[in-house]
Structures are given as structure tokens and as C-alpha cells.
Amino acid sequence: MRKFIFTLAALAVMTTACTTKQQTTGIDLANLDTTVVPQNDFYQFACGGWMANNPLTPEYSRFGSFDKLGLNNLEQVNGLIQEIAEKNHPQGSIAQKIGDMYNMAMDTARRDQEGIEPVRQTLEEIKNISSRDELSRVLGAAMDFQLWAMYVDADAMNSSMNIMNEYQAGFSLGEKEYYIDEDEHTRSIRDAYVKYVEKMFSLFGFDNAAEKAQTILRLETRLAKAAYSNVELRDPQANYNKMSIAELQELVPQVDWKVYFEALGVELDSISIGQIPHLQEAGKMLAEEPLEDLKTLFSWQVIEGAASYLTTEIYMTSFDFYGKVLSGREEPSPLWKRAVGIVNGTLGEAVGQMYVKKYFPEENKARMLALVKNLQKALGIRIENLAWMSDETKAKALEKLNAITIKIGYPDTWRDYTALDINPEDTYYANLERAAKFEQDYSLSFLGKPVDKTKWYMTPQTVNAYYNPSSNEICFPAGILQYPFFDMAADDAFNYGAIGVVIGHEMTHGFDDQGCQFDKDGNMVNWWTAEDKAAFDARTKVMEEAFNKIEVAPGVHANGAFTLGENIADHGGLQVSYLAFTLNEEYKPEAERLQTRDGFTPAQRFFLAYANVWAGNIRPEEILNRTKSDPHSLGRWRVNGALPQINAWYEAWNVTEESPMYIKPEERVSIW
Ligand SMILES: [Zn+2]
Numbered sequence: 001m002r003k004f005i006f007t008l009a010a011l012a013v014m015t016t017a018c019t020t021k022q023q024t025t026g027i028d029l030a031n032l033d034t035t036v037v038p039q040n041d042f043y044q045f046a047c048g049g050w051m052a053n054n055p056l057t058p059e060y061s062r063f064g065s066f067d068k069l070g071l072n073n074l075e076q077v078n079g080l081i082q083e084i085a086e087k088n089h090p091q092g093s094i095a096q097k098i099g100d101m102y103n104m105a106m107d108t109a110r111r112d113q114e115g116i117e118p119v120r121q122t123l124e125e126i127k128n129i130s131s132r133d134e135l136s137r138v139l140g141a142a143m144d145f146q147l148w149a150m151y152v153d154a155d156a157m158n159s160s161m162n163i164m165n166e167y168q169a170g171f172s173l174g175e176k177e178y179y180i181d182e183d184e185h186t187r188s189i190r191d192a193y194v195k196y197v198e199k200m201f202s203l204f205g206f207d208n209a210a211e212k213a214q215t216i217l218r219l220e221t222r223l224a225k226a227a228y229s230n231v232e233l234r235d236p237q238a239n240y241n242k243m244s245i246a247e248l249q250e251l252v253p254q255v256d257w258k259v260y261f262e263a264l265g266v267e268l269d270s271i272s273i274g275q276i277p278h279l280q281e282a283g284k285m286l287a288e289e290p291l292e293d294l295k296t297l298f299s300w301q302v303i304e305g306a307a308s309y310l311t312t313e314i315y316m317t318s319f320d321f322y323g324k325v326l327s328g329r330e331e332p333s334p335l336w337k338r339a340v341g342i343v344n345g346t347l348g349e350a351v352g353q354m355y356v357k358k359y360f361p362e363e364n365k366a367r368m369l370a371l372v373k374n375l376q377k378a379l380g381i382r383i384e385n386l387a388w389m390s391d392e393t394k395a396k397a398l399e400k401l402n403a404i405t406i407k408i409g410y411p412d413t414w415r416d417y418t419a420l421d422i423n424p425e426d427t428y429y430a431n432l433e434r435a436a437k438f439e440q441d442y443s444l445s446f447l448g449k450p451v452d453k454t455k456w457y458m459t460p461q462t463v464n465a466y467y468n469p470s471s472n473e474i475c476f477p478a479g480i481l482q483y484p485f486f487d488m489a490a491d492d493a494f495n496y497g498a499i500g501v502v503i504g505h506e507m508t509h510g511f512d513d514q515g516c517q518f519d520k521d522g523n524m525v526n527w528w529t530a531e532d533k534a535a536f537d538a539r540t541k542v543m544e545e546a547f548n549k550i551e552v553a554p555g556v557h558a559n560g561a562f563t564l565g566e567n568i569a570d571h572g573g574l575q576v577s578y579l580a581f582t583l584n585e586e587y588k589p590e591a592e593r594l595q596t597r598d599g600f601t602p603a604q605r606f607f608l609a610y611a612n613v614w615a616g617n618i619r620p621e622e623i624l625n626r627t628k629s630d631p632h633s634l635g636r637w638r639v640n641g642a643l644p645q646i647n648a649w650y651e652a653w654n655v656t657e658e659s660p661m662y663i664k665p666e667e668r669v670s671i672w
Contacts, residue, residue, distance in 0.1 A: 006565060008465045008480075008502055009066055009632055012398055025500075026483070026490025027608050031615060038177055039659040040558070043639040043643050043648075046050045047612035050285035056617045059329035059627075061323075064616020064635055067183050071462045073355075077453075077461055078340050086582040094350045095421040105339035111428060116204050119306045119428035123204070126298045128461040129538075135286055136256040140263025143436055145301035146170060147223065147282040150264065152443045154451045154470035155272070156240045159522035162446045163242070164271045168227045168278040170297075171220040175628050179217075185624055187533035189325060190217070200303050203314055212296050219297045228279030230631070231561045232536075233275075236517050238467075238542065241273040248273065252283035266447055306339075309429045326623030344459060346435040349415040350488045352460035355412045360460070360478040364488065365409050368481055369389050371495065371580075372406050373473075375503045378580035379572075382672060388535045396519075396527040400510060402620055403520040405453065405473035409481065410460035465502055465571075467509035469523040473604075475505040484612050492584050493602040497609030500577035508572025511672055512565040513540050536671070543567050543669045548646065550637055553623050558633060566632045570642045571671040574610065578648045581606055603652035611639045644670040 033048020056063055085102045087093035101430060103108075122144060129138060155163040171179065178189060194213045203208035248271060255516040261268060273279055286294065307318035316332070322327040332338075344351055370380050383389070383397050392481075397407065420438040422431055446452070453471055458464060460478040467474050476499075480486070486499040509515045516536065519525045522648035528536070547567055581587060587602060594601060600608065614635035618626075626634060633641055643649045644661045645668045655662060 005224075006467045006469070006506075006515070006569070008505060008511075016188065016253050018655045024489065024491055024607055025600075026487045027598055028612075029598060031612050032608075038155075038653055039661065041390065041640065041655070041657045042607075042616075042643055042661065043611060043636050046608050046639065047615035050057065050612065050615035051617050054615075054617065055345055061327035061329045061622035062616060062618040064618075065613055066463060067616070069480075069482060069484065072482075073461055073463060074337055075339055076359055077344065077351060077355060077403035079335055080341060080358065081343055082166075087580070092418075094417060095345070097417060097420065098347055098350060100422050100424045101231075101343050101431065103338050104126070104344045104424055104431060106311055106334065106335055107428070110149055111309070112313075114427055115311060116314075118310065118427040119204075119302055123299055124304050126295050126302065129291070129295055132286070132291055134554060136259040137263045139255070142298070143433060144305050144441070144478040145298040147285070148279055152447045154522065155242070156236065156470060156518075157242065159470045159518075160451050160647075162267050162449055162451055164266070164447060166271060166273045166279060168223075168275040169226040170282065170301075171227070172216075173220070173224075173298075176224040176227045176229055177628050179221040184656065192321060193217070195316065196325075199298065199317055200307070200314070201300075203317060204303055207301070212300075215293050215296050216300050219285065219293060222285060223282060223653060226278045229274045229279065230629070231559070234514060234562070234565065234631075236514055239274050240524065241276055242270060243273065244270050247419045251276065252279055255330075255594050256284035256289040264444075265446055268447060290666030291495065306429055309432055325581075325619065326625055328619030342432075344461065345415055346432070347420070348459035348461075350417055352410060353414050355461040356478050360409055360481070361488075364478075364481050364486070367495075368408050368476065368486065368490065368499070369406070371500055372408070372476075372503050375500060375507060376401060376404070378583060378671070379507055379576045381505070381583075382576060382579060388539070388670075389532050390529055392530055393528050394533040397511065400472065400520040400527070401507070403472055404507065404510065405471060407456065407473060407475040409476070409478045410456060411456045464615070465506050467506045467515065468522075469510065469515050469518040471508060472518070472520055472522045474503070476503070476506075484609070491602075491605075492581060492587065493605040496577050496581035496584075496607045497606035498613050500580060501573040504576035504580075505569040506573075506575030507576065508569040508672055509565065510569040511572065513537075514565050539567060539671045540564060540665075543571065543645075543671070545665075546669060547633065547637070547641060550633075550641055552634060552637070553620060553629055556624065556627060558637060559627060563631055563633050568632070568671060571669055573646055574642060574646050574649075575672060578646070601652065604649065607643065607649055607652055612642075614638045 029049075030053060030378060031047060031050040031456065033044055033052070036045045036054035038045040050065070054063060054068065058565060060067070081098055081102050084095045087099070089099060126145075129135070147529055149169040150169045151164050151165050151167065153165050155161050171177065173193065178193075184585070194217050197216050198209045201212045206212060228239070243251070245257055245261070245268065251273070263371045297412070306317075307314050318330075319332045323332060379401055382399055383394055383401065386394065389397070419441075422663070424431075436640040449663075451471065453473075456475060456477075457466060457468060458475060460479050462477045463479045465474070465480055481499070483490075484498060484501060487494060510518075517524055517526070519527050526533075536658075544560035544564050546556045547563055550558040552558050581602075587593060592602070597605070616635045618634065623634060632638070640661065646665045647668070
């Protein structure tokens, strides 16, 4: 299910903690590649040393500063969990749940012995569907297969109330482009996918596996063709279609929605449909496709959903496709990392509570809050000085800026896991099913109720940050408030260049091409004059075109429209944090401004700290995968694509027309 929050990065591994650097500049000179001229290739200059010192291991398709911090957090969380898992605890206690979940995740011998037994009953139930009339009830009750997803979230037009939302689903490769693009690479992925589906059906004891694999490709392609592309999904208006259940019944008459929602266990009189063409196509498929083929698709979704939680052979078959073919990874992650991921995924806030107690110093919160306030002030100054915006729109923008809710570290109240039963006498899969049901019940319990503004959409141990447009809030979990993002021992140049830009990035999401369509209360209400909106659109177009020109692999270009919101956020983050930095008392005396430490001025260190956040290595397969699926630009381009649009970077590094990175001042992006 997709929740529309805008994050700092799309992460492969959910993770955890930190390196304490005692350097006062925070800049690690070993990260640099001084054989390169910074004005020629800033990313290589700032990160080349890091890249050489942190080569990709077989486990990773991408490994960067972000992932390194993530790995550290993961190790810390693992330590906390292991201590618990070694002992016995009273049944029903949080420690028992965490310990048993972890131990089950680690027990591959038991899973190898159980084979496919844990999913047999679910597959049997699908086999027993004897008529199309049963489908509305079956889909409403199903936990493991769907042609669309349902989730409860704030109403985009009435952000203080929760409603049911629908979202396109039902095609395993996730992005529609994988089903329709005709380039050689995508075709080879499709061929590998069909072979993978066939092998999995065989492993699960199905007859005619090859034929079934063709059926899966055909049905998923049908759904994918009707789905919105990643660019279309970025339009909040087009993806919000509130209607009564009677109207939904008329829109998609092939489903008996009363029966469907009864089986789901909810009562409702309205819903927001995300992608109408996809849902209509799904409805038609339910009426037109042979019942046996639909059952094959449902079975496939059960198989895919279970693949990581059954035998080693099944897990490796799935890895061979998703890990190797799609991402270029050579080996799966070690078992302990997957086990920590499972505990983080099922009991995340309980783990987070232990994590912050041990690893998050309270004083970090105070310094972070001071940084956020300075950034907020700086963005306010920039808004007031925008030459292209009328006073009328500026007043609204400032109102929105000042209304932003700030969340730092961890939530004030912790989630209650009492109703989640973890019992090692059942199979691992059965426990995960219960955990999924617990999540669904939790989500559905908010239906029709006022939005809980204190809720967090990330766990505290996560190395990431987000902006949520429907609540106009920014959130920085404890996990990211560490080196190389944040360093209590380092000076302001470092902290503004690293975490400061992250803060500015999240704030700017409130004003990117999507965020700007929501008001200070998180309602999708226009607060722009027509002229100002036209001026804004013309300016974001420059950003879109600049990124469209970037060649990420031979013959493959970045998708400027898909990455637009993130690129605007990076741009705003840099502008705003740099201004906040220069307004700082420490920066003001000229002597301070010109003084070098570790060979660099404060302004230069600001940009080095920024670049170092995005240091990383990536496999060619993963470049292509992320270009299709990740709304964030690749690390290299978050530096080499973003900085040439920033005037202060030219000044700090004396970048002239001779530099291959040079862009004429009048051609540079200028938004916030
Ligand atoms: Zn972002």
C-alpha cells in the first residue's frame, strides 16, 4: 500500500546507528579524490576516496554513506534484539514477541523441513473457488492477493478526517514500464520474469507451470497497461476521486462492493479511488478472464508474498530474479539482517523505543530543533525576496511555512502491540500473517475517525526523513541524526551542509510541484494566483529539462518529470540551508569566513559535507532499475546535477566558464 509521504531517499535496507567522529570540521579527508579537479567533477572530487574505500560487496546493488549509516544502525538494533532473544520471557510480553520473532526468522532449518506446508491451506482455498459470484467476498477477505489495494489515510480535501483510499496493484514488477517498454534490457527482464514464475509454480507443485507463467504475464500486463505511470501518479488531483459507494458500484459494476466491504470488515459511505482506469480494467478482468486464470493470478500473488518466508530454495529462486536480474546483486543479505528487518517491520516502534533509550542523546534533539528553526527562518526570508511571486501568494506561502509541524527523534506516545500474538508453535509464515492482519486492523481502525496528528510514518531507528503533505509536517527520526548527516562534535559548516540540507529538502517538499497543491492545513486547496502558478510552473520546467539531459547510462536519460519533486526539494534544501548557514553568528565575521580548516573554507566545507551524504557505489543494473522506480535522482546527480544550479557553489569553489559543469547564470534553475 502506498502512503503519500515524500522521503529523502528510497532505501533498500531498513536500518540503524553511528560513527562518532571527533573532527571539528566533520570532513573526512580520506573521502576525497584529490587527483580530480573539483570544478571538473565535484562528485568524484568529494566522494572518490569514499567510493574507493567502500567497494561494493556481493550483497549490495548500491552502497553509499546512507547505507553505511543504515548498516551501523542495523548492527546496533541486532545487538539489542539478540540480548532479548537469548533469554526466556513471559508469554505476551514485548520481549517475548521480539525474541520469538527474531528466533523464528533465523531458523532456516525448520523452514526447510516445513516446505510449502505453511501456505497450502491458502492455496487450497483459492483452488476451491467454484464460481465468479464468490469473487467479491473472496477479494474483500483476502490478505495475500488483490487486484487493487485499500488503505486508510487522511482525506486530501478534508485533512483532519480519515477515509478509505484505493490504489492500483496486482502486477508484481511494480512499475508498469517493465510490462510495456520494448528496449532490450526491459525485454530481457520480462523473459527472466516468466522463467522465474514458471520455476516458482513448479516448486509449489503446480501442473503446467510454463503455461501458468504465460498467464501471469498476460494478466499482469493487462493490469499494468491500465495503470498510471510513475509520472501520472505524481498528480495529486488526478489520483483523488472521492465518490459514494453507490457511485463506485456504477463505476465498477463487476464487483459487489457491499459484499466486498463487508468481507473486509468495514462500514463506509464514501471512498477515494486512486486510479480509475486501472480499477475499471480490474473489474472487467474479473468478469471476462477465465476463472481458472484469475485463480492462477491469485495463487501467484500468494506464492510471491510467501517466497521470503519458506524454504531456502524458494528464497534463493526469488533472490535470483529480484536480487540478481533486477538489481545486479550477487548474494543475498546475511540472515541476521533479514531477521532484524522482519522485527523492525512487525514490531518497529517497540524496537525503536529500546533504540532511542540506548543510542539517541537527548541533547541532539535540542540542537536539531535549533537548526530546523533557523532553516524555517531562512526559507521565510527567501520567500519574502522572491521577485517572481506576488505579495498575495507570498503571504499564503509564509503562513504555510510557519504552520509546519516538526517531529524529531521519536514519537511522544508509543504504539501498543498487546493485540499482536507471536507464537513460535505456529509456523513463521502464520506469525507473519497474523502480524499483517494486526497491521491491517490497526489501519482500518482509523477509518471515519479524526486524523491522529501525533502518528509517525517511520520508526525512530530509520535512516531517512519525510514530509507529509496532508498534515504539513516534517519528520526526522533518531536514526538519521548521526554522522555523516549530523555531528554534535562538528562545526556549523558541516551540519548545515549535511543535515541542514536534509531539513531544507523536507521543508521544500511542502512547496514542490506536488506539495504546493496543499494548503497549510494539508488540504488540496489552491492558494496560488494564476500568474504566480504559471511562473512557478515555468521555473520547475527548467529543472525538469535540466535533469532530462542527464545521461545516467549509455543511451539512458534521467526522468526529469518523475524526479521533479525530489530535485526541487534538493535545490530548495541547498538554497535555504546555505542562507541559514551564512546568517549564523559563527559565519558572520569576515576573518572566520576566509579561514580554512583542513584546507577548506567554511563555504567549501558546506558543499563537501553535502556531497559526502550522497557518496556511494552502484551496479549498472541498479542504475536502470532506479531510473524506472525511484523518484530520487541517483547519488551522483544529486551532487553533479544539483550543484551547478546553485550560485553559492560557484562562489565557494571559484567555478568559471571553463568548468564542464558550468551553467550560465540566466539558465540556472531559480525556484525557492
Ligand atoms: Zn524527498
